[in-house]
Amino acid sequence: MDKPDQYRALTPEELGARLAAVPAIAERVGADPANWKVQEVGDGNLNLVFIVEGPLGTVIVKQALPYVRLVGDSWPLPLYRAYYENHALVRQAERDPGAVPEIYHFDEVQALIVMEFLAPHKILRRKLIDGETVDGLGGFLGRFCARTAFRGSELSMKSADKKQDVGLFSGNVEIPAITEALVFTDPYFGAEMNHHTEGLDPVVEQLRSDAQLKARVQRLLMKFASNTETMVHGDLHSGSIMSTDSDSRVIDPEFVQYGPMGFDLGMLTANFLMAYFSQPAHRSAGELESYQDWILAVVEETLAEFDAEFRRLWDTERTGMLYPASLFEDQGHASHEACAALLAEIRAEALGFCGIEMHRRTLSLAHNADFEDIEDTGLKRRLEARNLAMGADLIRTAETLGNTKELLDLARLYNAKDVL
Numbered sequence: 186m187d188k189p190d191q192y193r194a195l196t197p198e199e200l201g202a203r204l205a206a207v208p209a210i211a212e213r214v215g216a217d218p219a220n221w222k223v224q225e226v227g228d229g230n231l232n233l234v235f236i237v238e239g240p241l242g243t244v245i246v247k248q249a250l251p252y253v254r255l256v257g258d259s260w261p262l263p264l265y266r267a268y269y270e271n272h273a274l275v276r277q278a279e280r281d282p283g284a285v286p287e288i289y290h291f292d293e294v295q296a297l298i299v300m301e302f303l304a305p306h307k308i309l310r311r312k313l314i315d316g317e318t319v320d321g322l323g324g325f326l327g328r329f330c331a332r333t334a335f336r337g338s339e340l341s342m343k344s345a346d347k348k349q350d351v352g353l354f355s356g357n358v359e360i361p362a363i364t365e366a367l368v369f370t371d372p373y374f375g376a377e378m379n380h381h382t383e384g385l386d387p388v389v390e391q392l393r394s395d396a397q398l399k400a401r402v403q404r405l406l407m408k409f410a411s412n413t414e415t416m417v418h419g420d421l422h423s424g425s426i427m428s429t430d431s432d433s434r435v436i437d438p439e440f441v442q443y444g445p446m447g448f449d450l451g452m453l454t455a456n457f458l459m460a461y462f463s464q465p466a467h468r469s470a471g472e473l474e475s476y477q478d479w480i481l482a483v484v485e486e487t488l489a490e491f492d493a494e495f496r497r498l499w500d501t502e503r504t505g506m507l508y509p510a511s512l513f514e515d516q517g518h519a520s521h522e523a524c525a526a527l528l529a530e531i532r533a534e535a536l537g538f539c540g541i542e543m544h545r546r547t548l549s550l551a552h553n554a555d556f557e558d559i560e561d562t563g564l565k566r567r568l569e570a571r572n573l574a575m576g577a578d579l580i581r582t583a584e585t586l587g588n589t590k591e592l593l594d595l596a597r598l599y600n601a602k603d604v605l
């Protein structure tokens with residue numbers, strides 16, 4: 186075996202020998218690795234994930250691979266993403282205590298994070314495909330997005346601290362580049378790694394021939410790449426959330442960067458809408474309507490709670506250089522209108538990002554199981570076409586779509602529409 190000070194992608198067999206000496210693991214799992222049971226369970230696009238179980242307990246070990254797992258070693262990817270993920274988890278735990286798994290140990294050379302084993306949590310995407318509900322989900326996610334957006338910005342942080350942090354995370358170059366290409370660019374031209382369901386071409390052609398739509402997407406890409414408002418999770422989809430029937434956590438912030446406040450909210454909304462549109466393939470007729478209604482209720486609650494929590498933080502934690510009390514309350518001027526205007530801007534951007542995410546998950550490289558698990562190609566195509574058409578509508582109307590009710594009505598409209 187290599188020296189312990191050299192990176193090596195671990196196998197379940199050698200993990201014990203490598204990590205037995207780490208006190209944070211020995212304390213939680215047991216000191217003798219001969220008594221550990223190690224399983225590699227990673228099914229994501231990038232990393233190794235091990236469940237390490239011993240006489241004292243269980244931990245998760247997540248290790249970055251030096252390439253994109255989904256594609257293979259032809260697409261190298263820096264190991265340093267684990268460093269940024271660790272920093273992101275530390276900040277998210279401060280900004281929304283209890284929302285992310287506890288970190289026990291970080292090894293920069295091995296690009297490896299040892300963290301809390303969440304049980305009986307299950308990946309939310311799978312729960313949505315299986316028709317399971319989660320109490321309090323929208324409230325939790327709305328608060329997470331509001332707290333991380335607000336507390337990671339200069340509405341709350343000291344400017345010097347925030348700017349230093351922007352500098353730290355700006356070293357994470359290749360990971361945002363994945364989003365810039367796969368999410369914002371590839372869906373809108375015949376990029377090499379793209380693929381889509383047979384028969385969708387007329388809808389895809391319509392998107393690609395709409396120069397105004399592509400210009401809107403590029404404007405949002407410009408904001409994503411240049412607007413360092415706050416620290417965003419960067420990949421907040423239903424595969425980055427784990428839930429029981431009443432408890433949820435956010436995982437996997439390796440796509441962390443400083444970006445627009447509406448980015449996470451938009452990605453999240455898109456993933457709920459894709460779950461919604463895919464349901465006719467996963468539910469029986471008798472349960473379809475009520476489960477789809479539940480998904481839309483989660484979207485509604487997420488957006489409402491985001492606004493409510495943001496307003497609460499605005500009133501109680503506005504300690505940064507932005508919108509200072511010296512310009513408003515201290516002069517006898519309420520700042521609620523300013524807050525409402527900012528929230529409206531965040532919402533409009535979020536809906537634009539939402540539409541783009543709905544496109545990329547059906548046209549670009551990394552699709553989602555909500556649609557990919559559908560075996561009937563004709564049904565899959567019809568449901569994906571609804572999703573693509575609503576995504577385009579959102580990109581076009583993000584600024585003018587009035588309120589959440591209009592968003593949900595639009596989803597219901599496309600859900601009943603034969604786009605193809």
Ligand code: SR1
Binds near residue numbers: 231
């Ligand atoms: C090459 S990585 C593809 C996707 O997987 C991650 O989870 C991100 O969503 C990324 O876009």
Ligand code: MG
Binds near residue numbers: 229420
């Ligand atoms: Mg991930």
